Amino acid sequence: MNASHETIVPEQDLLLELRRKVYPRSVSGVFARWRWTMVWLTQLVFYGLPWLSWPPLAGSWGEGGRQAVLFDLGARKFYLLGIVLYPQDFVYLTLLLLIAALSLFLFTTVAGRVWCGYACPQTVYTEIFLWIERRIEGERGRRMALDAEPWSAKKVRMKAAKQAAWIAVALWTGITFVGYFTPIRTLMHELATFTLTPWELFWIGFYAFATWGNAGFLREQVCKYMCPYARFQGVMFDRDTWVVTYDPGRGEPRGRSVKRGAALPPSAPLGDCIDCGLCVQVCPTDIDIRDGQQYECIGCAACIDACDKVMDKVGRPRGLIRYDTLRGLEMAAPTPAGRSGAGATVATASVASRWRTLLRARVLVYSAVLLAICGASTLGIATRSPVKLDVVRDRGALLREVKNGVIENVYRLQVTNGVERARRFVIGADGLPGLGIDSAPEFEVAGTERRSVGVRLRAPPDAGEAGSNRIRISVRALDDPDAVATSGATFFLPDTRGSR
Amino acid sequence: MGERLFLTYCSQCHGSTAAGGRSFPNLTDDDWLGAGTPDYIKTTILNGRQALMPSMAAAIGGGESVDDVAHYVLSLSDSVHDAEAAARGEAKFAVCAACHGANGEGLAAVGAPNLTDDVWLYGGSLDSVKHAIDNGLDNHMPGFGDLLGEGKAHVLAAWVWGLSNVPAEGAGQPSAPAVDRPMIAD
Numbered sequence: 001m002n003a004s005h006e007t008i009v010p011e012q013d014l015l016l017e018l019r020r021k022v023y024p025r026s027v028s029g030v031f032a033r034w035r036w037t038m039v040w041l042t043q044l045v046f047y048g049l050p051w052l053s054w055p056p057l058a059g060s061w062g063e064g065g066r067q068a069v070l071f072d073l074g075a076r077k078f079y080l081l082g083i084v085l086y087p088q089d090f091v092y093l094t095l096l097l098l099i100a101a102l103s104l105f106l107f108t109t110v111a112g113r114v115w116c117g118y119a120c121p122q123t124v125y126t127e128i129f130l131w132i133e134r135r136i137e138g139e140r141g142r143r144m145a146l147d148a149e150p151w152s153a154k155k156v157r158m159k160a161a162k163q164a165a166w167i168a169v170a171l172w173t174g175i176t177f178v179g180y181f182t183p184i185r186t187l188m189h190e191l192a193t194f195t196l197t198p199w200e201l202f203w204i205g206f207y208a209f210a211t212w213g214n215a216g217f218l219r220e221q222v223c224k225y226m227c228p229y230a231r232f233q234g235v236m237f238d239r240d241t242w243v244v245t246y247d248p249g250r251g252e253p254r255g256r257s258v259k260r261g262a263a264l265p266p267s268a269p270l271g272d273c274i275d276c277g278l279c280v281q282v283c284p285t286d287i288d289i290r291d292g293q294q295y296e297c298i299g300c301a302a303c304i305d306a307c308d309k310v311m312d313k314v315g316r317p318r319g320l321i322r323y324d325t326l327r328g329l330e331m332a333a334p335t336p337a338g339r340s341g342a343g344a345t346v347a348t349a350s351v352a353s354r355w356r357t358l359l360r361a362r363v364l365v366y367s368a369v370l371l372a373i374c375g376a377s378t379l380g381i382a383t384r385s386p387v388k389l390d391v392v393r394d395r396g397a398l399l400r401e402v403k404n405g406v407i408e409n410v411y412r413l414q415v416t417n418g419v420e421r422a423r424r425f426v427i428g429a430d431g432l433p434g435l436g437i438d439s440a441p442e443f444e445v446a447g448t449e450r451r452s453v454g455v456r457l458r459a460p461p462d463a464g465e466a467g468s469n470r471i472r473i474s475v476r477a478l479d480d481p482d483a484v485a486t487s488g489a490t491f492f493l494p495d496t497r498g499s500r
Numbered sequence: 501m502g503e504r505l506f507l508t509y510c511s512q513c514h515g516s517t518a519a520g521g522r523s524f525p526n527l528t529d530d531d532w533l534g535a536g537t538p539d540y541i542k543t544t545i546l547n548g549r550q551a552l553m554p555s556m557a558a559a560i561g562g563g564e565s566v567d568d569v570a571h572y573v574l575s576l577s578d579s580v581h582d583a584e585a586a587a588r589g590e591a592k593f594a595v596c597a598a599c600h601g602a603n604g605e606g607l608a609a610v611g612a613p614n615l616t617d618d619v620w621l622y623g624g625s626l627d628s629v630k631h632a633i634d635n636g637l638d639n640h641m642p643g644f645g646d647l648l649g650e651g652k653a654h655v656l657a658a659w660v661w662g663l664s665n666v667p668a669e670g671a672g673q674p675s676a677p678a679v680d681r682p683m684i685a686d
Contacts, residue, residue: 396512397521403618412516439517454517 021147022220024130025140025281029305038118039127047172050179054081067183077448083381084448086416088388095377099370104229106366108236110358111323112243113299116230122222123298125173125215126284129166136162140281166216167208174208220285224296234295239327240357244299246279246290246321247329254290272316279303279321289321325357386418387425389475389485399492402458408438409491411455415475417445424478427455431471432463432491442478459491466495502659505652509644510660518663523622523639528663531619533611536664542657546650548643551611555636559595569593570629576604576616579624 011018052068070079078085085092107114117123137143137158149155178200179187190196196204214222223230237243251273273290280288282302287294289303301323308318324332357363394410402408417423427441438456445451455473463469468490477483507516513524520526525533533551534540557566572589573596574581593604599612606614613621622628622637644653 394511394516397515397524400515400519400521401623408519410515410517410519456517456519 019221020286022284022286023140023143024284024302025278025306026134027282027302027305029308031301032305035118035123035127035300039124042119042121042124043128047176050176050184054079067185069180070183071181073181084418084420086388086418088416089384092377092381095373095380098373099377102366102370102373105236106363106370108233109238109241109362109366112237112241113233113297116223116233116298117244117300120229120298122214122219122227123284123300125211126219128169129215130284132165132169133162136165166212170208170212170215171204173211174204174206177207178203220296220298223285223298230295230298238362240325240360242323242325242357243293244289244297244301244304244321245293245324245326245329246273246303247319247324247332248290248292249329249332251290251320272311272320274310274314276310278306278310282306293326384418385485386483387475387477387485388414388416388418389473389487390414391473391487391489393489399494401461401494405461406458407461407463407493408456408458411457411473411489413453413455413473413475414450415443415445415453415485416450417447420447422446423483425475426478427453428474428476429455429457429471432459432469434463435459435471435491457491459493461493461496464491464493466493468492502655502662505648505656506659509648510656513641518660520621525621526619527660529619530664531614531617532608533606533613534608536608538657538661541660542653544641545648545653545657545660546643546645549611549641551637551639553599553612553632553637555634556595557634560592560633565589565592566630566633569596569633570626573604573615573629574624574626577618577624581626 049069050067053065054068055065056068066079068079068081072078076087078089104115133143137146146155146158175187175191176184181203182200187196187200190200218226248271251271253269253271254273254275255270256274279290280286280303282305283289284300284302285296285298287296289297304321304323307321311318311320390413392412392414394412397410400408400410413427415425417425422444424442424444427437427443429435429437436458438458439454443451443453457471457473469492471489471491472486473489474484474486506514506518510518514520514527515524518527530536532540534544556569560566560569568585568589569592570589571581571585572587572593575583575586597604599607599610600615601607601612604615606612613619618624620628622632648656
């Protein structure tokens with residue numbers, strides 16, 4: 001039994017890792033430019049799509065115009081530019097998810113966690129919120145100092161300004177998100193007149209709160225602990241995957257006595273890494289990439305940009321931290337003779353292996369399957385019928401005898417008109433000799449609406465077998481003979497044994 | 501709304517186009533076993549109805565007599581029948597006339613159907629008619645008063661009455677909006 005008076009467990013004995021706030025230093029360079037390009041692209045699409053109307057440049061809505069991308073849950077219609085999808089088209093969502101998953105596998109197996117580092121909303125919104133934080137509170141050192149200060153008027157002002165900006169962005173994000181489900185112009189109107197519906201209010205608040213919480217505070221905790229993609233992306237790596245990696249063969253042993261611009265004698269004991277620590281300072285997940293591959297690394301390549309700049313300053317070649325495959329890294333290991341010229345060898349040896357990674361079986365298979373599914377989805381959407389038909393036959397009264405012994409069966413047709421204008425349809429039925437339609441065969445359905453139409457079919461009692469007979473009922477648009485939907489149905493004829 | 505109520509509660513027996521079937525009356529025609537007024541319909545919906553015809557075999561004289569009367573009944577509506585048998589059956593129809601009227605035109609007060617028309621609720625074949633005479637009929641419609649309440653029954657009765665009382669102009673237009681007109685294409 002420990003006789004110590006300490007009741008608080010020392011940190012190194014804790015089973016969990018205490019969270020330390022991460023203050024990433026700002027970084028600029030090739031990959032930082034790529035990341036910001038992705039931020040702009042993704043957010044332009046996300047914030048911009050709800051404002052598009054269809055047809056493009058349509059005037060005020062209600063005059064044949066509507067929001068281009070709208071998921072009208074209440075009416076169960078999903079508008080994607082010119083296409084209207086209904087719950088029966090759910091299979092396309094499945095295909096979309098398949099495409100998303102396969103794309104993820106493909107990108108990850110080729111280039112590591114490019115999704116995480118460049119396009120993931122968590123990264124994107126954290127970048128935006130960090131940018132705001134940097135603008136208001138300053139660079140890394142000043143932020144750390146500010147947090148360590150006691151509260152003062154200045155600190156309150158700065159923190160309040162930052163929170164206000166964050167909340168504004170979060171709210172706008174929430175409003176935009178809900179704007180995909182309720183037309184965003186309607187939302188604007190409701191906001192201005194304080195007439196938001198309870199659910200709209202809830203979801204705007206929920207999504208804004210999630211954005212504010214995830215991007216403002218949780219940040220790397222999501223990547224490290226919460227996100228399942230983080231965990232299984234590592235499974236998709238192999239020795240030919242491009243990863244953000246430090247070249248210990250070139251960098252070790254690290255030390256600080258490299259003179260600016262001085263050529264490194266072959267016998268010098270120090271590696272290229274001058275241990276400036278910048279790669280650690282810019283890392284948003286607070287790891288040291290020099291420790292090797294770690295699951296926390298989201299592949300944002302900030303350390304690459306930071307290190308390249310330092311290498312420029314000390315006159316060494318770039319690429320001490322670089323994108324490389326593990327196999328390429330081995331091939332670039334320095335020969336026992338020494339390290340001079342290692343930079344050039346790294347370049348030529350790894351280039352071949354890097355491009356070979358694109359041709360390995362896994363990549364080719366993913367690509368082929370992805371291409372096939374993309375093709376199938378496109379074909380499916382392009383050729384889907386604009387008419388949907390479901391036949392619901394009467395169940396209580398299976399058949400009915402009318403005049404002259406003719407047998408009548410009654411059905412209700414659920415017809416969905418898939419296009420956005422009203423259409424007239426005509427019913428057809430075949431499958432039994434003498435099968436005819438007794439009810440009015442023509443009817444009209446409004447655009448994107450569904451209508452239930454009663455149909456009475458008649459046939460002579462000897463037209464087929466006693467009991468059920470398979471027939472086909474079709475619904476065809478009058479203005480387009482190719483717009484037709486057919487459904488199987490059954491026609492009951494009486495069992496003539498022991499009839500009364 | 502009347503149509504939706506009908507489809508929910510009534511279509512199981514009366515069919516989704518309300519044209520009925522064997523022992524389920526056709527609500528789209530003018531032939532009513534009773535008064536056929538909106539009140540009659542509403543009362544039927546609320547309280548149900550029982551259709552009772554006693555077995556007439558013994559009263560007629562059984563066996564061949566039933567056959568004769570059946571042929572006579574079919575002759576009333578000019579259906580296919582045996583003229584000789586019908587002639588014999590005419591005399592024995594007297595007991596039936598008590599409910600069905602001297603000329604077989606029915607009696608709404610007791611709910612006896614008109615035998616001279618083409619509406620055969622229980623089948624219009626010779627065998628069906630003989631079966632009715634031999635065994636009688638006992639048909640029940642349950643009451644929906646507890647299930648629907650007075651208000652819904654009222655709306656439903658109005659809709660059902662409208663099936664057989666469509667205004668002359670624009671009657672049976674299938675493309676008209678279904679707000680105040682039965683949606684059932686007719």
